[in-house]
Amino acid sequence: MASVTQLQRQFIEYTTSLYKEGYLDDQFTQLQKLQDESNPDFVVEVVSLFFEDSEKLLNNLATALQQKVVDYKQVDSHVHQFKGSSSSIGAQRVTNMCVHFRNFCEEKNLEGCLQCLQQAKHEYILVRNKLEALFRLEQQILQAGGSIPMME
Amino acid sequence: MACNYEEDVPHVLAVDDNLIDRKLVEKLLKSSSCRAVTTAENGMRALEYLGLKEHHQQNNGSKVNMIITDYCMPGMTGYELLQKIKESSVLKEVPVIIMSSENIPTRINECLEMGAHMFMLKPLKLSDVKKLRHQLTNVEVEKR
Secondary structure (H helix, E strand, O other): OHHHHHHHHHHHHHHHHHHHHOOHHHHHHOOOOOOOOEOOOHHHHHHHHHHHHHHHHHHHHHHHOOOOOHHHHHHHHHHHHHHHHHHHOOOOHHOOOHHHHHHHHHHOOOOHHHHHHHHHHHHHHHHHHHHHHHHHHHHHHHHOOOOOOOOO | OOOOOOOOEEEEEEEEEOOHHHHHHHHHHHHHHOOOOEOOHHHHHHHHHHOOOEEOOOOOOOOEEEEEEEOOOOOHHHHHHHHHHHHHHOOOOOOHHHHEEOOOHHHHHHHHOOOOOOEOEEEEEEEHHHHHHHHHHHOOOOOO
């Protein structure tokens, strides 16, 4: 059973790598800064909302792109939402993928859109897995009686 | 810090069609001081809340000290909402802040010319909102 110190070190290393590899950006730090005693689960709440919302958006995108006549305005509208929410929580790689996606929407390029959808889905699943791992680490630290290290 | 929900607690209306952004802006505002925050998911709902329907001010509108709205919304854009607020004799003095994820100078100028108090780039940070709160205090002081 890892000690609190080991868990905290793991947490710091993991968080650092997530920022370094571009999965998360400064906006995620902003979310953490908003968490306080009056709202101790704020980050998990917002991120959970993001997960739910994203899954809906990805489904809507798949449906919209499967139509006989694709409504690119509608597709773009969904991507705009996805770009917005991913940007708000700091999921940088997802946001960047959405930027490419919007370009293909503008060009009405179906092939490009379908590719971007797959890539956006892929990036979303990656960041979701990583955030879930991060939250699990936090729980382990708290349960072992430690506190979550502040990342600057 | 004690919250006294009396007359002098600023009441902010935040309008955004994105659920995550609504939650974020609400928390950002509440973290800046004790604020009563109401959120609306689109321009129509915002106008209903403010008691403004088809150019007539209804008496059952809620009083707010500031409105912060997203620009890109389906149905009614933030700009159109701003326009309606500025056309209202009752609401035109309420400072309106427009937020957008897109940094488009013509859009920004358009909003400022229509009377927006400020334009802010998304995603919002705590420092942005703190600056805003400071400004809002100044606006209120100016009016006295």
